[in-house]
Each structure stands twice: as C-alpha cells, then as structure tokens.
Amino acid sequence: MKEKKYTKILVANRGEIALRIIRTLKEMDIKTVAVYSEEDKTSAPVLLADEALCIGPAASKESYLNIDAIIAAAKITKAEAIHPGYGFLSENAAFAKEVKAAGIDFIGPSYEAISKLGQKAAARELAIKAGVPVIKGSEGIVKENALLEAKKIGFPLMIKAALGGGGRGMRVAQTEDAFETALETAKAEAKIAFNNDDVYFEQLLINPRHIEVQFAADNFGTVIAFAERDCSMQRKNQKLIEESPSTFVTPEIRKKLIA
Amino acid sequence: MDENKNFYFMEVNTRLQVEHPVTEAVCGGIDLVKMQIEIAQNQALTLTQAEAQKITCHAMEFRINAEDYEQNFLPNSGLVAYFHTPNGLGVRVDSAVYSGYEIPSFYDSLIAKLIITAPNRNLTLKRAQRALDEFKIKGPKNTLDFHKLILQNKKFQEGQTNTALVEEILNEGKK
Numbered sequence: 001m002k003e004k005k006y007t008k009i010l011v012a013n014r015g016e017i018a019l020r021i022i023r024t025l026k027e028m029d030i031k032t033v034a035v036y037s038e039e040d041k042t043s044a045p046v047l048l049a050d051e052a053l054c055i056g057p058a059a060s061k062e063s064y065l066n067i068d069a070i071i072a073a074a075k076i077t078k079a080e081a082i083h084p085g086y087g088f089l090s091e092n093a094a095f096a097k098e099v100k101a102a103g104i105d106f107i108g109p110s111y112e113a114i115s116k117l118g119q120k121a122a123a124r125e126l127a128i129k130a131g132v133p134v135i136k137g138s139e140g141i142v143k144e145n146a147l148l149e150a151k152k153i154g155f156p157l158m159i160k161a162a163l164g165g166g167g168r169g170m171r172v173a174q175t176e177d178a179f180e181t182a183l184e185t186a187k188a189e190a191k192i193a194f195n196n197d198d199v200y201f202e203q204l205l206i207n208p209r210h211i212e213v214q215f216a217a218d219n220f221g222t223v224i225a226f227a228e229r230d231c232s233m234q235r236k237n238q239k240l241i242e243e244s245p246s247t248f249v250t251p252e253i254r255k256k257l258i259a
Numbered sequence: 260m261d262e263n264k265n266f267y268f269m270e271v272n273t274r275l276q277v278e279h280p281v282t283e284a285v286c287g288g289i290d291l292v293k294m295q296i297e298i299a300q301n302q303a304l305t306l307t308q309a310e311a312q313k314i315t316c317h318a319m320e321f322r323i324n325a326e327d328y329e330q331n332f333l334p335n336s337g338l339v340a341y342f343h344t345p346n347g348l349g350v351r352v353d354s355a356v357y358s359g360y361e362i363p364s365f366y367d368s369l370i371a372k373l374i375i376t377a378p379n380r381n382l383t384l385k386r387a388q389r390a391l392d393e394f395k396i397k398g399p400k401n402t403l404d405f406h407k408l409i410l411q412n413k414k415f416q417e418g419q420t421n422t423a424l425v426e427e428i429l430n431e432g433k434k
Contacts, residue, residue, distance in 0.1 A: 001301040002301060003300060003301045003302055004300050004301060005300060006296065006299075006300060009296070014355075014366065015355045015366065015367075015369065015370075016353045016354050016355045016369065016370075016371065016372060017275070017277070017353075018355065019353070019354075019355045020292065020353050021292050024290055024292040024293050024296070025296075027290075027293075028293060028296065030296070037365070039363045039365055040363070042360075043355055043360075044355040044356075044357060044360075045355055058363065058365045059365060060365065060366065064366075081296075081299060083292075083295070083296075084274065085274075085275065086274050086275050086276065086277055087367065090273075090274040090275070091272070091273055091274050105299050106299075107295050107296060107299045108273060108274055108275075108295070109273045113273060114273045117270075117271040117273050118273065120270060123268075123270060123271055124268070127268040132268045133265070133266065133267050133268060134267050134268045135267040135269075205261050205267075206261075207262075207421040207422055207423040208260055208261055208262075208421065208422055209260040209261075209420070209421055209422065210260075210422055211260045211266060212276075214276065214279065214282045214291070216291070216294055216295075216298065216304060216306075216311075217298075217304075218298045218302070218303050218304045219298065219301050220303050222303060222304045224304060224306055224307070224308050224311040225308070225311060225312065226282045226285075226286055226311045226312060227282070227285055227286070227311075227312050227313075227314050229276075229278055229281050229282060230420065231278065232420040232421050232422050232424065233409065233415070233420055233424060233425055234422055234425060235332070235425040235426060235429070238332075239277070239278065239322065240321070240322055240402070240405075240406070240409070240425055241319060241320065241321055241322070241406070241409065242278035242281050242319070242320045243281065243317070243318065243319040243320070243380075243383075244281045244282060244284075244285045244314075244317070244318050245285065245314050245317065247380065247418025247419075247420070248260065248264065248418070248420075249260075249264075250264070253264055253266070254312070256266075257266060258308075258312055
C-alpha cells in the first residue's frame with residue numbers, strides 16, 4: 001500500500017466535532033471543506049473552513065444524512081477524502097461503500113468492518129470466536145422456544161435486536177411475567193428500525209460500570225490499544241462525564257482489558 | 260464491568276468517539292484525528308503499544324448540553340447571548356458556539372465539551388470545579404449546573420461511580 005498525502009478533505013459533520021477535525025487538518029496543511037445545512041450557514045466550522053458547501057435544508061435527513069449530496073460536494077470541491085466525525089453517517093456501511101465507489105477515501109474502517117461490527121449479534125459472535133468474554137446469553141439468534149431460552153439465562157434479561165445499534169430494539173424483561181410483552185416490543189422496534197426482527201438474549205448486569213478501550217489499527221496489521229475510559233456517569237445511555245483512568249480498574253485488570 | 264471487576268464485550272463503535280479528547284490527554288497530548296488521517300494515508304502507526312497505554316495524567320470530560328436537567332433533560336435551543344469559556348492550565352474546551360450564536364433545534368444538544376486534565380483525580384476535581392464556575396452561558400438552559408451538582412456528590416468524589424449514580428444524584432436534587 002503506497003503512502004499518500006491528502007491536500008483536501010471534506011468534513012461531513014457539524015458543530016464541535018466538525019471544528020475539531022478542521023483544526024487538525026489545518027495543522028496538517030490540508031485544505032478543508034465544510035458542508036452545512038441551511039440552518040448552519042453561520043456556524044463556526046463553516047466560517048473557519050477553506051471552502052463550504054450547502055448540502056440541503058435543516059432536517060438531517062436532507063442534509064447531513066444525504067449521501068448523494070455529500071459525495072457530490074466532495075467531487076465538486078475535489079476533496080480526496082471524507083471524514084465523517086461521529087453520529088450521522090459515521091457508522092453507515094452503505095455510505096462508506098459509496099464513498100469508496102466514488103473514488104474518495106473514507107476516513108475510518110472499511111465498510112466491511114463497519115457492517116460486521118455494526119450488527120450486535122455478529123459482533124458478539126466475533127468476540128466469542130476471538131476469546132473475548134461476553135455476557136451470559138443465548139447461543140446466537142433465538143428463533144423458537146423463546147421463553148425456555150430466556151429461563152435458561154434468567155431474569156432480569158436483556159432482549160437485543162440482532163442487527164441493532166444505538167439502543168434501538170433493546171428491551172429489558174425484569175421478570176418472567178414481563179417477558180412476552182418485552183419480546184414483542186423489541187421485535188416490533190427491530191422490524192421498524194432494521195427491517196428484521198431477529199433478537200438474542202443477554203443476562204442484564206445490575207448497575208455495571210461502562211468501560212471502553214480506544215484502539216487504532218493501521219493498514220499493515222499493527223493495532224494499539226489505549227488506557228481505558230470510564231463512561232459510567234450516564235443516564236438513559238447518554239454519557240455526561242467520561243474519565244480516564246477509571247477509579248475501578250487496577251493495573252492487572254488494565255493489562256487484561258488491553259490485551 | 261460488574262462489581263467484581265469481571266468485564267464483558269458489549270460492542271465496537273467504528274468511529275471517532277465523542278470522548279476521544281480524554282484519551283488524547285491521558286496519552287500525553289496525542290492527536291487521534293491526525294492518527295486517523297495518517298492511517299488513511301497508508302502511513303504506519305508510529306506510537307507503540309507501550310506508549311499508547313501510558314497514563315501521563317488524569318482526565319475528565321464534561322458534556323455541556325443545551326438541556327434542562329430539571330425538566331428531564333428537555334433539549335433547549337435559541338440565542339446564546341453570551342458565551343464565555345474557561346481557560347488556564349489543564350483546561351480544554353471543544354465547542355462551536357460563540358456569543359450571538361443561535362442553537363438550532365434540529366440537531367443533538369451537545370454544545371461544548373469541557374476537558375480537564377491534572378496530575379491526579381483529586382486535582383482534576385478541583386480544577387473542574389474552578390473551570391465550571393468560570394464557564395458562563397447566557398441563553399438556553401444547559402447542564403453546567405448539573406455538573407456542579409455531580410462534583411458535590413460524595414460518591415462521585417470518591418470514585419464510586421456506576422451507571423446508576425447519575426439518576427441517584429438527580430433524585431437527591433429533587434428532594
């Protein structure tokens with residue numbers, strides 16, 4: 001793989017993260033293209049980027065989630081790569097694939113990786129195969145005998161959409177009595193969100209800590225992992241405070257986490 | 260991670276995380292966005308595993324959202340008449356807001372990330388308190404005051420956090 005040097009990158013996001021990325025690009029002597037919705041005409045990233053293109057009306061669906069408009073903007077400005085930031089299209093495998101097909105680099109993992117890891121059940125399978133500990137749960141997707149499978153794991157129980165992500169298609173069944181309703185709701189939600197109502201089960205941990213490990217991998221097979229982040233200060237899966245190192249993680253646990 | 264420090268795989272996020280600045284700080288001021296771009300340019304990683312896992316300081320990120328925490332974190336929008344960010348040693352603010360900016364109602368409510376670094380956790384808490392007091396936002400309701408409330412919480416101060424603590428602090432505030 002030949003080393004290259006970008007001269008211009010399009011930032012397909014808004015707000016603080018667009019600005020964050022633009023700042024680094026400037027320090028790297030790479031020209032910046034901001035894209036924006038009509039609502040964001042006077043936003044800081046638009047004012048600070050070298051070029052800025054309007055990609056649609058205020059609604060995200062018609063602007064920051066508008067794949068065609070964003071790729072067109074990259075072509076018009078001759079940007080060699082697109083940085084998606086977080087949220088919006090950042091974990092959308094179809095977007096990453098279309099960007100690549102347009103001859104533009106997507107800054108992030110390959111669309112194959114995004115697609116595999118974006119599906120909860122598949123990611124869990126990968127983790128099991130790699131020998132990474134997972135929460136006690138069903139063996140893959142539960143097709144039949146749902147209640148029996150659930151009882152094997154025990155209550156409270158978490159029902160998760162196989163293709164899920166971003167908290168959608170997830171339901172807790174506190175007790176056996178609540179199980180049928182929770183299962184139906186999860187399946188209905190999954191059907192709407194992912195057009196697929198496959199689910200699997202996991203034991204629900206009570207008041208766990210949310211620990212995450214940042215890693216980076218290059219195109220030559222080198223992977224590095226950083227010290228953990230503790231994101232336990234959250235509410236309804238929305239983080240409020242993150243810190244590192246975690247007060248809970250000992251050096252021995254850290255070794256295991258990173259390994 | 261459960262209370263016995265057993266940890267389990269949950270998911271992989273295949274993107275830059277909102278809270279990446281915490282890692283940038285703890286790892287001694289690296290730039291993770293730069294790293295992403297270099298990787299995309301087919302450059303090999305230069306940071307070694309030993310360097311990556313080094314803990315050079317303590318870091319905390321506070322998400323300042325345009326939300327009314329007393330109204331179930333209802334999103335707020337509108338004119339920010341005055342916006343003054345804290346600075347000084349160990350203080351980083353990532354924000355696209357400026358005085359006179361109108362926060363649109365169409366998007367997520369994160370308006371600023373306050374990232375505090377210090378040699379240890381206790382000093383980080385002190386510095387966070389100082390920086391939150393300096394932070395002034397005139398306009399939409401926001402979570403600055405809720406963060407100050409969290410800093411007053413004994414369990415948080417002692418590092419006894421888990422995913423139920425925020426709700427606990429909220430309920431205490433309502434009493």
